[in-house]
Amino acid sequence: MSIDYSEKIPNNVDLAGDRKLQRALESWQPNFLDWWKTMGPAVPTEDVYLRTAVDVGQEGWAHFGHVAMEEYRWGVFLSERNPDRRIAFGEQKGEPVWQQVPGEYRADLQRLIVIQGDTEPASVEQQRRLGETAPSLYDLRNLFQVNVEEGRHLWAMVYLLHAYFGRNGREEAEALLQRNSGDLDSPRILGAFNEETPDWLSFYMFTYFTDRDGKYQLGTLKESAFDPLSRTCEFMLKEEAHHMFVGTTGIDRVVTRTCELMREHDTVDIAPHGGIPLDVLQKYVNFHYSVSLDLFGSEQSTNAANYFTAGLKGRWQEERRGDDHRLTDDSASIVVVRDGQMGTDEVSALLALNLDLQGEYVKDCENGLKRWNRVIEKAGIETPLYLPHVGFNREVGLFAEHHVTPAGRLVGTDAWEAERDRWLPSDADRAHVQSLMRPVYEPGKIAGWVAPPVSGINGRPFDYEYVHLT
Amino acid sequence: MPYVIAAACVDIMDRSCMDECPVDCIYEGSRKLYINPLECIDCGACEPACPVEAISQDRAVPAGQEQFVDDNLRFFEDVLPGRDEALGQPGGASDIGPIGIDTDFVKQFKRAD
Numbered sequence: 187m188s189i190d191y192s193e194k195i196p197n198n199v200d201l202a203g204d205r206k207l208q209r210a211l212e213s214w215q216p217n218f219l220d221w222w223k224t225m226g227p228a229v230p231t232e233d234v235y236l237r238t239a240v241d242v243g244q245e246g247w248a249h250f251g252h253v254a255m256e257e258y259r260w261g262v263f264l265s266e267r268n269p270d271r272r273i274a275f276g277e278q279k280g281e282p283v284w285q286q287v288p289g290e291y292r293a294d295l296q297r298l299i300v301i302q303g304d305t306e307p308a309s310v311e312q313q314r315r316l317g318e319t320a321p322s323l324y325d326l327r328n329l330f331q332v333n334v335e336e337g338r339h340l341w342a343m344v345y346l347l348h349a350y351f352g353r354n355g356r357e358e359a360e361a362l363l364q365r366n367s368g369d370l371d372s373p374r375i376l377g378a379f380n381e382e383t384p385d386w387l388s389f390y391m392f393t394y395f396t397d398r399d400g401k402y403q404l405g406t407l408k409e410s411a412f413d414p415l416s417r418t419c420e421f422m423l424k425e426e427a428h429h430m431f432v433g434t435t436g437i438d439r440v441v442t443r444t445c446e447l448m449r450e451h452d453t454v455d456i457a458p459h460g461g462i463p464l465d466v467l468q469k470y471v472n473f474h475y476s477v478s479l480d481l482f483g484s485e486q487s488t489n490a491a492n493y494f495t496a497g498l499k500g501r502w503q504e505e506r507r508g509d510d511h512r513l514t515d516d517s518a519s520i521v522v523v524r525d526g527q528m529g530t531d532e533v534s535a536l537l538a539l540n541l542d543l544q545g546e547y548v549k550d551c552e553n554g555l556k557r558w559n560r561v562i563e564k565a566g567i568e569t570p571l572y573l574p575h576v577g578f579n580r581e582v583g584l585f586a587e588h589h590v591t592p593a594g595r596l597v598g599t600d601a602w603e604a605e606r607d608r609w610l611p612s613d614a615d616r617a618h619v620q621s622l623m624r625p626v627y628e629p630g631k632i633a634g635w636v637a638p639p640v641s642g643i644n645g646r647p648f649d650y651e652y653v654h655l656t
Numbered sequence: 657m658p659y660v661i662a663a664a665c666v667d668i669m670d671r672s673c674m675d676e677c678p679v680d681c682i683y684e685g686s687r688k689l690y691i692n693p694l695e696c697i698d699c700g701a702c703e704p705a706c707p708v709e710a711i712s713q714d715r716a717v718p719a720g721q722e723q724f725v726d727d728n729l730r731f732f733e734d735v736l737p738g739r740d741e742a743l744g745q746p747g748g749a750s751d752i753g754p755i756g757i758d759t760d761f762v763k764q765f766k767r768a769d
Contacts (some may be wrong), residue, residue, distance in 0.1 A: 506712065
């Protein structure tokens with residue numbers, strides 16, 4: 187079903203056929219726009235070259251053009267329905283998927299949707315001021331594209347809350363606009379979404395490591411027996427791909443520029459030459475990777491087991507797996523810390539589902555590191571980047587009570603505190619990165635700490651005027 | 657290595673995946689498409705677009721099709737028949753158009769059906 191743009195809220199869910207729901211969402215819309223004006227991008231613009239969803243099918247789904255940000259058409263888009271779709275896992279495997287929320291799963295499904303929904307506006311808030319220091323108009327445009335699509339993902343979750351969860355759902359939808367990233371009294375639900383994104387290196391790291399967590403979370407919700415949630419997440423994944431593009435190629439470009447400066451000045455200390463040293467990049471990797479690992483929840487989780495058994499949340503690529511999709515007789519190995527040593531325990535595979543997802547994510551991240559290390563190696567530099575141990579700097583899960591070095595060694599609090607600034611960005615590192623953040627708004631120009639992209643957006647050149655500032 | 661196109665694409669080449677890729681890293685051979693592992697950003701957008709489920713992560717290719725993982729890399733790192741140099745990282749498939757050549761492995765590949 188194509189998207190109806192003649193409606194106040196563009197949608198492909200026949201909102202006009204449900205006046206009550208339409209009115210409810212139309213009454214939420216001004217609150218969303220108020221939130222966007224208050225908490226959205228701080229840099230005033232005339233218009234931005236943005237991608238807007240125009241369909242959900244395979245025959246081209248997006249339109250590109252200059253759009254005034256406040257006139258962006260946020261809406262409700264679900265992937266096409268498969269009338270034959272059946273539950274792929276859990277106790278009810280093989281039964282038809284649900285078009286309504288079963289009463290016994292109402293609270294759990296609502297919680298899953300609220301948690302996912304809470305992350306969407308959070309990142310917009312975290313990135314609010316980044317436009318003031320954009321390294322190029324190309325990057326500024328990419329930031330705004332990420333922001334408007336996170337806003338649309340909020341709409342996606344709010345639609346589900348309004349359409350399927352009654353008054354409780356409407357109240358939760360309001361609350362999504364009331365909590366704010368980093369707010370002491372009313373913070374966002376998950377820790378990573380209360381961290382600051384104070385500079386563009388953090389933004390690239392966030393869109394690589396944290397948005398990649400989003401890929402995996404949405405991938406598991408796409409498997410859900412609750413079909414509207416599944417279809418919503420399937421379409422969100424399409425948009426999320428751009429965010430990962432921004433992160434992957436953003437870090438590519440920083441690594442490239444760092445290597446260029448190292449070769450040019452024949453030194454690792456390129457800070458005085460306006461670059462970001464490799465050891466600082468490594469610390470940013472350590473921070474963003476470890477904070478993002480926390481988003482997967484505890485490695486051993488009864489909630490995850492219950493969600494799976496009930497059919498609410500599957501595994502990554504559930505339908506392509508070759509097991510029985512019930513896992514009641516399977517086991518998994520998890521790392522535990524016992525008597526000051528790391529060891530392993532065998533637990534039910536159902537209890538280790540968060541670890542299963544985390545493992546998939548880690549393999550993706552390893553690919554990223556290989557990619558950046560190819561750039562480093564090609565430049566003839568022998569200091570590769572690496573991923574720290576999964577227990578490093580964790581605040582959630584089996585390692586939360588322990589200090590683990592990037593190499594995977596358990597250490598005491600004193601040793602941790604003594605070495606902390608060697609492993610995580612120090613105040614001095616952050617201050618240096620911040621000192622490089624100066625806006626470059628001239629088409630075709632770019633800041634000195636990052637390389638230009640290999641190509642522009644939608645076939646446009648790098649020097650295209652992607653953003654018209656006011 | 658990131659996403660890989662395997663046997664189901666051979667002689668089908670639907671090309672829907674090419675429209676989805678945000679970095680334009682899916683290149684067209686003669687009998688199948690190839691994802692450039694040097695350019696792929698692991699976003700996964702291509703995978704659900706394929707109507708014949710030919711695309712998967714390198715760690716999840718269907719049993720018996722593991723050879724396609726290395727073969728996808730060979731398409732870009734080896735000099736293909738009739739060309740002077742390896743494709744490497746051209747930076748986008750739409751700029752160079754169909755390559756129209758396959759690796760020896762794909763050229764000789766016989767579909768099971």
